[in-house]
Every structure is written in structure tokens, then in C-alpha cells.
Amino acid sequence: MIRPPNLLRTQQTLLAFAAVAWLPLLTGAQAQQTVSYLVADGFDYPVGKPNAAGYRKARGFYPNGHLGEDWNGNGGGNTDRGDPIYSIAHGVVVYSDDFKMGWGNVVIIRHAYREKNGQIAYVDSLYGHLDRRSVKLGDRVIRGQMVGTMGCGPRDMYMAHLHFEIRKNLEVGMNRSDFKRDYSVYHSPTSFIEKYRRLRQEFRRVPIPVNTFMRSNPNLLTMDRISAPEALREPIAAGGEGAPLPDEPRPQVPEAVMEVIETQTDAKPAEAAADRNFWDKVMGFLGRKS
Numbered sequence: 001m002i003r004p005p006n007l008l009r010t011q012q013t014l015l016a017f018a019a020v021a022w023l024p025l026l027t028g029a030q031a032q033q034t035v036s037y038l039v040a041d042g043f044d045y046p047v048g049k050p051n052a053a054g055y056r057k058a059r060g061f062y063p064n065g066h067l068g069e070d071w072n073g074n075g076g077g078n079t080d081r082g083d084p085i086y087s088i089a090h091g092v093v094v095y096s097d098d099f100k101m102g103w104g105n106v107v108i109i110r111h112a113y114r115e116k117n118g119q120i121a122y123v124d125s126l127y128g129h130l131d132r133r134s135v136k137l138g139d140r141v142i143r144g145q146m147v148g149t150m151g152c153g154p155r156d157m158y159m160a161h162l163h164f165e166i167r168k169n170l171e172v173g174m175n176r177s178d179f180k181r182d183y184s185v186y187h188s189p190t191s192f193i194e195k196y197r198r199l200r201q202e203f204r205r206v207p208i209p210v211n212t213f214m215r216s217n218p219n220l221l222t223m224d225r226i227s228a229p230e231a232l233r234e235p236i237a238a239g240g241e242g243a244p245l246p247d248e249p250r251p252q253v254p255e256a257v258m259e260v261i262e263t264q265t266d267a268k269p270a271e272a273a274a275d276r277n278f279w280d281k282v283m284g285f286l287g288r289k290s
């Protein structure tokens with residue numbers, strides 16, 4: 001069937017109009033929710049507050065490798081298990097749950113801070129593998145407040161350590177695999193903390209966006225959420241930062257895979273995107289070289 005050209009144009013115009021007309025509705029559906037809270041007056045380390053006294057960074061941040069830092073007590077082994085983990089700054093708890101998989105107990109806190117150029121910006125700090133969580137979703141915490149304790153991850157799959165991330169992208173949440181693994185999404189935690197170590201105290205509150213994690217599939221389970229393969233593919237730092245120590249966690253990869261399969265089996269029917277590459281990822285993971 002051949003449509004008269006003018007009718008085709010009309011249809012295209014209508015389609016274009018429909019798309020544009022929907023935009024405000026879509027945006028409206030995702031209208032930003034905020035809570036009012038303090039601007040950070042600086043950022044501390046999450047262990048041995050405020051300067052990480054008694055702790056060392058066992059692994060550093062590497063784009064496309066290790067997307068956070070691993071912190072250990074100087075005592076070695078599991079002597080640091082149960083040690084307090086502190087919020088690095090004032091902020092709002094935007095995630096507190098047992099994610100299981102390779103993560104275990106995770107807390108994410110969102111912070112408002114003033115950048116060097118004077119503008120308010122936001123970051124999420126993530127504390128992973130916790131033994132216990134001591135804050136809940138929506139809590140407002142202050143710098144140095146305990147958010148949980150150092151742990152060994154689910155089923156004690158690691159030697160005790162803190163996996164610590166700082167994200168500039170507020171949509172990541174536990175959907176790390178949907179985002180780039182570089183500085184467009186993450187800060188190098190220590191660099192960020194050192195840059196904003198002390199900020200002017202402002203006795204004012206600002207709106208902090210909440211419920212920003214991607215809603216397309218908030219509970220999407222993917223291989224990327226497993227810390228086990230992450231640990232295996234971490235490169236060893238040339239400068240020594242992050243060189244694995246003898247007592248570093250060496251997760252059992254097959255166990256992690258089994259865990260994924262179990263969780264995936266138990267999970268609710270996934271949306272199309274969820275299973276799209278699941279086996280690809282499993283196979284890719286199995287074939288991944290460390």
C-alpha cells in the first residue's frame with residue numbers, strides 16, 4: 001500500500017508531537033524527590049576516624065578494575081572484624097540492606113557538599129561486606145557516625161575488610177553493571193576525601209535528591225554485582241597501592257557462581273533486561289582471565 005506523501009508527513013508530525021507531549025509526563029513521573037539535610041562540613045575516612053589511624057588501604061581504586069578501596073586493620077587476618085565503620089560525612093542513608101551475592105550487608109549514604117567552585121554537588125558513599133548495619137534507609141547521619149561494622153561478606157566469603165566506594169553518579173545503587181566503570185561515574189575515594197577533607201561549616205540545609213537509583217530493574221541480578229570476580233580481575237598496582245596481601249580475601253569463584261545461580265533461580269521473574277545477558281555474563285566470567 002502506498003500512502004500519499006502528505007498523509008505520511010502528517011503521521012510523522014503526529015508521532016513527533018506525541019513523543020514530545022509525553023516527555024513532560026515521563027519527567028513528571030520521575031519528579032525528583034528530595035529530603036532536606038546538612039551540607040557536608042568535610043569528609044573523613046570510613047575507618048579509624050577521622051584519619052584511618054590503625055588501618056591501611058589494602059587495595060586501591062582502578063577504573064575498569066576495582067571500583068572502590070579495600071580497607072583493613074593493621075592487625076591483619078580477621079582481627080578487624082566487627083570494627084566500627086563510620087559515615088565519611090553528613091548525609092542521608094539511601095540504601096541499607098543485605099544484598100547477599102558477593103556483597104552482603106551494604107550501606108549507601110548520600111552527601112551534599114560544596115565544590116571548590118561554590119556549587120552544591122552530591123556523592124554516594126558505599127560501605128560493603130559489613131558484618132552488621134546500624135543505620136536504616138532514610139536515616140540522617142552525621143560525619144563520624146557509625147553505620148555498621150567490618151565484616152567478611154556473605155557466608156564469610158572473604159577475610160574481613162571494608163569495600164568502600166564513592167560515586168558521583170547517583171543512579172548506580174546496586175546496579176553497578178549498568179554503568180561505566182570509570183571516573184565518569186566514580187571518584188577515587190582517597191583522592192576525593194583528601195580534596196574535600198575540610199569544608200566550611202554551613203549551618204544550612206539543602207535539598208538532597210533521593211530515590212534516584214535506576215528503576216528499570218531495581219533488583220536486577222547480574223554477575224557484575226559479585227565481588228568475587230571483581231577481586232580476581234583487580235590488577236596489581238604498579239605503585240604498590242593495592243598490592244594484594246597474603247591474607248587478602250580470595251573468594252571461591254565456583255561458590256560465587258553457584259550463589260548467583262541459586263539467587264537467580266529464587267528471584268522473581270526478571271524483566272527482559274535482567275536475563276538478557278545472564279548466561280553470556282556467566283560464561284564470560286568463567287572465561288575471564290585474572
Ligand SMILES: [Zn+2]
Pocket residue numbers: 059066068069070162163164
Ligand atoms: Zn573491594
